[in-house]
Amino acid sequence: MGTTSTDPSGLPANRVEALCDGVFAIAMTVLVLNIQVPEGGDELGTRLIMIWPKLASYATSFVMLAVLWIGHHFQFNYIRRADRPLLWINILFLLAITFLPFTTAVLANYYKQRLSVFLYGSNLLFSGFCLLGHWVYATANHRLVPRELDDSVITSIRTRITIGLGVYGLAIALGFLDTRASLGVFVAMPLMYLIPSRVDRHVAGKD
Amino acid sequence: MGTTSTDPSGLPANRVEALCDGVFAIAMTVLVLNIQVPEGGDELGTRLIMIWPKLASYATSFVMLAVLWIGHHFQFNYIRRADRPLLWINILFLLAITFLPFTTAVLANYYKQRLSVFLYGSNLLFSGFCLLGHWVYATANHRLVPRELDDSVITSIRTRITIGLGVYGLAIALGFLDTRASLGVFVAMPLMYLIPSRVDRHVAGKD
Amino acid sequence: MGTTSTDPSGLPANRVEALCDGVFAIAMTVLVLNIQVPEGGDELGTRLIMIWPKLASYATSFVMLAVLWIGHHFQFNYIRRADRPLLWINILFLLAITFLPFTTAVLANYYKQRLSVFLYGSNLLFSGFCLLGHWVYATANHRLVPRELDDSVITSIRTRITIGLGVYGLAIALGFLDTRASLGVFVAMPLMYLIPSRVDRHVAGKD
Amino acid sequence: MGTTSTDPSGLPANRVEALCDGVFAIAMTVLVLNIQVPEGGDELGTRLIMIWPKLASYATSFVMLAVLWIGHHFQFNYIRRADRPLLWINILFLLAITFLPFTTAVLANYYKQRLSVFLYGSNLLFSGFCLLGHWVYATANHRLVPRELDDSVITSIRTRITIGLGVYGLAIALGFLDTRASLGVFVAMPLMYLIPSRVDRHVAGKD
Numbered sequence: 001m002g003t004t005s006t007d008p009s010g011l012p013a014n015r016v017e018a019l020c021d022g023v024f025a026i027a028m029t030v031l032v033l034n035i036q037v038p039e040g041g042d043e044l045g046t047r048l049i050m051i052w053p054k055l056a057s058y059a060t061s062f063v064m065l066a067v068l069w070i071g072h073h074f075q076f077n078y079i080r081r082a083d084r085p086l087l088w089i090n091i092l093f094l095l096a097i098t099f100l101p102f103t104t105a106v107l108a109n110y111y112k113q114r115l116s117v118f119l120y121g122s123n124l125l126f127s128g129f130c131l132l133g134h135w136v137y138a139t140a141n142h143r144l145v146p147r148e149l150d151d152s153v154i155t156s157i158r159t160r161i162t163i164g165l166g167v168y169g170l171a172i173a174l175g176f177l178d179t180r181a182s183l184g185v186f187v188a189m190p191l192m193y194l195i196p197s198r199v200d201r202h203v204a205g206k207d
Numbered sequence: 208m209g210t211t212s213t214d215p216s217g218l219p220a221n222r223v224e225a226l227c228d229g230v231f232a233i234a235m236t237v238l239v240l241n242i243q244v245p246e247g248g249d250e251l252g253t254r255l256i257m258i259w260p261k262l263a264s265y266a267t268s269f270v271m272l273a274v275l276w277i278g279h280h281f282q283f284n285y286i287r288r289a290d291r292p293l294l295w296i297n298i299l300f301l302l303a304i305t306f307l308p309f310t311t312a313v314l315a316n317y318y319k320q321r322l323s324v325f326l327y328g329s330n331l332l333f334s335g336f337c338l339l340g341h342w343v344y345a346t347a348n349h350r351l352v353p354r355e356l357d358d359s360v361i362t363s364i365r366t367r368i369t370i371g372l373g374v375y376g377l378a379i380a381l382g383f384l385d386t387r388a389s390l391g392v393f394v395a396m397p398l399m400y401l402i403p404s405r406v407d408r409h410v411a412g413k414d
Numbered sequence: 415m416g417t418t419s420t421d422p423s424g425l426p427a428n429r430v431e432a433l434c435d436g437v438f439a440i441a442m443t444v445l446v447l448n449i450q451v452p453e454g455g456d457e458l459g460t461r462l463i464m465i466w467p468k469l470a471s472y473a474t475s476f477v478m479l480a481v482l483w484i485g486h487h488f489q490f491n492y493i494r495r496a497d498r499p500l501l502w503i504n505i506l507f508l509l510a511i512t513f514l515p516f517t518t519a520v521l522a523n524y525y526k527q528r529l530s531v532f533l534y535g536s537n538l539l540f541s542g543f544c545l546l547g548h549w550v551y552a553t554a555n556h557r558l559v560p561r562e563l564d565d566s567v568i569t570s571i572r573t574r575i576t577i578g579l580g581v582y583g584l585a586i587a588l589g590f591l592d593t594r595a596s597l598g599v600f601v602a603m604p605l606m607y608l609i610p611s612r613v614d615r616h617v618a619g620k621d
Numbered sequence: 622m623g624t625t626s627t628d629p630s631g632l633p634a635n636r637v638e639a640l641c642d643g644v645f646a647i648a649m650t651v652l653v654l655n656i657q658v659p660e661g662g663d664e665l666g667t668r669l670i671m672i673w674p675k676l677a678s679y680a681t682s683f684v685m686l687a688v689l690w691i692g693h694h695f696q697f698n699y700i701r702r703a704d705r706p707l708l709w710i711n712i713l714f715l716l717a718i719t720f721l722p723f724t725t726a727v728l729a730n731y732y733k734q735r736l737s738v739f740l741y742g743s744n745l746l747f748s749g750f751c752l753l754g755h756w757v758y759a760t761a762n763h764r765l766v767p768r769e770l771d772d773s774v775i776t777s778i779r780t781r782i783t784i785g786l787g788v789y790g791l792a793i794a795l796g797f798l799d800t801r802a803s804l805g806v807f808v809a810m811p812l813m814y815l816i817p818s819r820v821d822r823h824v825a826g827k828d
Contacts, residue, residue, distance in 0.1 A: 011280065011281070011284050012284070015224060015228060015280055015283070016280075017636060017639070018224070018225065018228040018639065019228050019231060019232055019276065021232075021636060021639040021640050021643055022228055022229050022231070022232025022233070022436075022439075022643050023232045023235060023236055024640060024643070025232075025436075025640055025642075025643025025644045025646075025647055026232055026233055026236040026237075026440075026643070026647055027236055028644060028715065028719055029644055029647040029648055029651065029719045029722075030236060030237070030240065030647075030651075031719070032719050032720060032722055032723050033240070033651065033654070033722075035723050036726075037726065037727055037730060037731075044727070044731050044734050044736050044737060045736055048727075048736075048740075058720075059716065062712075062715075062716050062719065063712065063716075066709075066712040066715075069640065070705075070708055070712075073632065073636050073637075073708075074632070076636070077632050077633070084277075087277055087280075088273075091269075091270065091273040091277075094235065094269075094273075095266065095269050095270075098235055098236045098238070098239050098269065099239060099265075101236075101239055101240075102239050102242050105243075105244065106244055106251070106255075109244060110244075110251050113251050115251050115252055115255075116251060119255075218487065218488070218491050219491070222431060222435060222487050222490070223487075225431070225432065225435040226435050226438060226439055226483065228439075229435055229436050229438070229439025229440070229643075229646075230439045230442060230443055232439075232643075233439055233440055233443040233444075233647075234443055237443060237444070237447065240447070291484075294484055294487075295480075298476075298477065298480040298484075301442065301476075301480075302473065302476050302477075305442055305443045305445065305446050305476065306446060306472075308443075308446055308447075309446050309449050312450075312451065313451055313458070313462075316451060317451075317458050320458050322458050322459055322462075323458060326462075425694065425695070425698050426698070429638060429642060429694055429697070430694075432638070432639065432642040433642050433645060433646055433690065435646075436642055436643050436645070436646025436647070437646045437649060437650055439646075440646055440647055440650040440651075441650055444650060444651070444654065447654070498691075501691055501694075502687075505683075505684065505687040505691075508649065508683075508687075509680065509683050509684075512649055512650045512652070512653050512683065513653060513679075515650075515653055515654075516653050516656050519657075519658065520658055520665070520669075523658060524658075524665050527664075527665050529665050529666055529669075530665060533669075
């Protein structure tokens, strides 16, 4: 923080990270505000079972946000400086992130309708697309990453995001056939990200 | 963080930045809480179309907050220390920022009324005015910025904010003639900020 | 952040600051969620005038939170390490801070009733009392502040908080005579904190 | 922050801390949003007494979150780097943390029912279990903690969390006999954490 103006190439990245961490923390937490215990004559157990779509969509969206945050976190392990275009890519990304609690609420209320599954998937697809653009912009000609960063790391992160975009696209397409298949993909997707990648080996210093 | 008390000239700026980043992150995220899918007999598509003013005002305010945050971010690239008056200017600035979700909700519900357009524009104008005062205070006699900071950078940031104030003022004035013209200016305004300025060239070390 | 374990005397303070900054940022922002434009047949101007107690209590509580945050900020300019008792004093302090949006909502709805003025004042009094305890604990025998910190700075901060407690107490007492007098004190109080103190001169290196 | 890529063993921990601090700050603050002053013909005092279960569950959950946050804080005093599994343990932990405002609201509304006490206790038990797994994972073979960290500190933190899990379990079990006994344990539990431990002596450099 004390070295910002002597470094000539762009703004320090730490405040971009701070804003993003704040937005993610809030988006992850306000998801739960969508869940209300319905008042009424039934006993509590029945009421909680009635709101299972809200509970399931809360957990799914939380994990989706976590996956996107981890992706962002990995990128900023290499990106040290931010310029105006990168700021704006982040703004678009955060616009999509803050919109997810809304599309999650729509999904929870209308999970049998194609339109709500399409909206939810599109929101995720757009978020992932911003994340890809963020990395492509930052790494083109090593614009905002250290010169010594290996091309294999750059490619590995790009591939990982691209695969994610493919899965989001698949889930959206499946939603036109059967919304349940689409929801299954969304729930299963995070498991894919538990698999360690070349990037993990790189940050662990074993690559 | 470990060097605060040995530096004699004011409080460290990082906690001011932390509070501001937090307030911006929350204000940007709670904007979406204003949007509720109306219940009713219509199908989901129709309902979503019905709430387009809320969706449009959410996106517009989000981008407005982003523009103000970027302005604040650029200033703190140069401001390292904070004194009591600067803290209070920040407090006033944040008061305006936290008020924007309210005036946005008013705009979304009453976007055809002159008063709501006037309130929304005034909120933005006041925010921008605080941002200008913040910079003028910090840079007068290089009070809180490094002595070696070039006057052209000081002037460039000041000019950029002043132009923004002019556009806010124009939008407010247009609102008395036709509220749609005013809303058009608000939506179009961020495009202006995509244009790189002398400040960008400075932080990029090419100036 | 990279020097935590080599320093033997307590936990680093930066995460306590981060949690506090987060809580303050959120408390300051959710205050505005209390304000809703009433629906109804009246025109917008009339409706906005109807909610003036909410607008006034929002602005007052925002500034009160700012005053408390600035006090906390000044203390952590000198406090570098945290131990378990200091953490718990902070927890109590934050409990009072997060409660303020509730007592503010009560005040906005029942500003003519003694009980709501008493609750609001007590909330502020308790917050200020935590802040005083925080400073007294941290500075006793220079427990968590640098040994070279001058006693006059320690006394100056303590006096400033104590005066604040006196004003809160006065406002509570006045509330039993006339709630309007009490509200006047709350609104006027921040002006007192605009006056620079010995602490400001100290952090400015002129003392 | 400027030394991340030269350190070969994992991602820097500071952004994980930032996300966690953000989530905790928000969860602690949105708890109060559950409390609404009931409208109606009664006088304010009567109304406030009517909502005592909400007030009590707010304060209890706030302190519970504080206890969990302090535990997390102590762990990251020793954990410097994060790898993918640690990130995911944190995600699960935060999922439980963001869920607590919901189970708190359920408890406040249905505090006489076994199911709501069971849900609330299970939420805390799961949070504590994540915290334990977090520490066990990070310290196994000194995976993410400094090699020189003493085994007695590792054991002390582990024991402290395990005792907490036992108390949560006891409270859940008691809830099947009498929900009031269960609530009593939840309220009394934080007092246990006021007792300093070997860890405190270690961070104070006296051990």
